[in-house]
Amino acid sequence: MNGLPAGEFHSLLMFATAGMMFMASAGDLVIVFLGLEILSIATYVMCGFRRTDVRSNESSMKYFILGSFSSAFLLYGIALTYGATAHDDRTARHDKHRRDQPGDLLTSQYPLLLFAGAAMMLVGFGFKIATAPFHVWTPDVYEGAPTPGHRVHGRRAKSGGLCFVHARVLLFAFPFVVSNADRRLPERIHAAWLGALVWSSQFSP
């Protein structure tokens, strides 16, 4: 970070932290989206912090395109979920015991719509947390970003997104997949076999 403006970096780091905190305390999918965008925009800038370095520019541009793409998926998923449940908050899940307010995929009056919405939210968060098969440009982002930005992007942002996917999206939309016995088992299996499958074909020129 020698020669780079430290104050700007600290400020961006604070805003990224605030975005993660908003995501953690969100009771509504709109707040989740706002928190995610606060986090993402700060992270785009941090990835391209070395403005004279071509690889840093490439990293920032790729992450920006990837992030925009995933945000569009996520927003569309939120809209479909709202259309299927008439809620965009926690009551969408908690009202499943009421017949007039169907809550999850098993009890919804519009299961296909809710399934599509949840699937698009999963795709959006899949890009955000760089889970396979949505991880394609993430190694390039890691390679070009300055080390502190890379750490924020790689550790904290992914952790925040993964916690949210786990706590809200999977439990809300796919309760039959995620049982109480081992809620992380599907993610582990998925990450293990698909990661092993594509690992050998990835290289850095």
Place this chain on the structure above:
Amino acid sequence: MDFLALQFPTPDVNLWLILPELIICTVGVLVMLVDAFGKPTQRWVTGSISLAGLAVAAASAGWLWLSWHGASTAFNGMIVLG
């Protein structure tokens, strides 16, 4: 349509629930201002302010944790302290 007859619900504003986030955002803006007007050689100032802000935000989050008496919401359920 009579727009004067529209009744808007009073928003459920509770800034205490987002106190850590508010502190973080305020410190972020403060750090940006200090960086803009400070000397380039004083790089430690912004780092120190950031760390102090994080400590205050952590203290406020701890205070929220200790004063927790069940799930509470703010802004009509958009923010949840669970």
